[in-house]
Amino acid sequence: GAVVSQHPSRVICKSGTSVKIECRSLDFQATTMFWYRQFPKQSLMLMATSNEGSKATYEQGVEKDKFLINHASLTLSTLTVTSAHPEDSSFYICSARGAGWPMNTEAFFGQGTRLTVV
Amino acid sequence: GIQVEQSPPDLILQEGANSTLRCNFSDSVNNLQWFHQNPWGQLINLFYIPSGTKQNGRLSATTVATERYSLLYISSSQTTDSGVYFCAVGYGGGSNYKLTFGKGTLLTVNP
Numbered sequence: 001g002a003v004v005s006q007h008p009s010r011v012i013c014k015s016g017t018s019v020k021i022e023c024r025s026l027d028f029q030a031t032t033m034f035w036y037r038q039f040p041k042q043s044l045m046l047m048a049t050s051n052e053g054s055k056a057t058y059e060q061g062v063e064k065d066k067f068l069i070n071h072a073s074l075t076l077s078t079l080t081v082t083s084a085h086p087e088d089s090s091f092y093i094c095s096a097r098g099a100g101w102p103m104n105t106e107a108f109f110g111q112g113t114r115l116t117v118v
Numbered sequence: 119g120i121q122v123e124q125s126p127p128d129l130i131l132q133e134g135a136n137s138t139l140r141c142n143f144s145d146s147v148n149n150l151q152w153f154h155q156n157p158w159g160q161l162i163n164l165f166y167i168p169s170g171t172k173q174n175g176r177l178s179a180t181t182v183a184t185e186r187y188s189l190l191y192i193s194s195s196q197t198t199d200s201g202v203y204f205c206a207v208g209y210g211g212g213s214n215y216k217l218t219f220g221k222g223t224l225l226t227v228n229p
Binding site: 049057105107109 | 149151153158159160161163166204206208213215216217218219220221222
């Protein structure tokens with residue numbers, strides 16, 4: 001199956017600093033990548049969708065200046081949490097979808113990144 | 119947007135028992151996927167099943183798209199089946215495609 005790798009798996013940062021999370025599709029070209037946020041014991045909430053070479057589309061209520069998303073290549077998307085605060089602590093998960101059948105059917109997920117802001 | 123409802127929210131089984139998890143969705147969808155989230159947070163793809171029936175070992179899934187629901191069957195459950203099971207539906211085309219998750223079913227299988 002398709003492999004999506006997310007890094008780092010765990011990060012602790014100080015309040016006010018920025019953190020970058022990488023999401024890579026290892027064996028397919030990801031034309032679309034999705035970023036989700038998950039609070040403890042809750043479902044995944046879509047934050048934004050990014051298409052390679054285009055600006056990300058953010059869901060309502062997600063601050064685009066706070067959560068910077070870049071999808072500069074067909075195998076890499078990054079999420080940068082700027083000026084992080086304790087309320088940004090959460091589990092962030094990326095997902096990737098390819099172009100053309102069958103890669104444009106299923107979405108494949110990274111391992112997730114647990115961000116703790118102290 | 120589309121609403122995705124999963125039931126039951128919690129399920130406790132004895133090892134060896136069978137179970138059925140349900141996913142209802144409020145509108146037509148392009149795709150439907152079932153996932154298992156393990157204790158470390160990794161989402162494991164179980165089925166891509168926009169319609170019809172599929173089986174993989176002790177797991178099987180059926181989606182009746184015209185009636186807007188999908189079922190996940192787990193037979194002869196094992197303790198390793200414990201975790202959260204999510205249903206997610208995909209809709210929209212091209213750059214407007216979205217995958218929306220239900221709230222999940224927390225399955226606990228006791229030895």
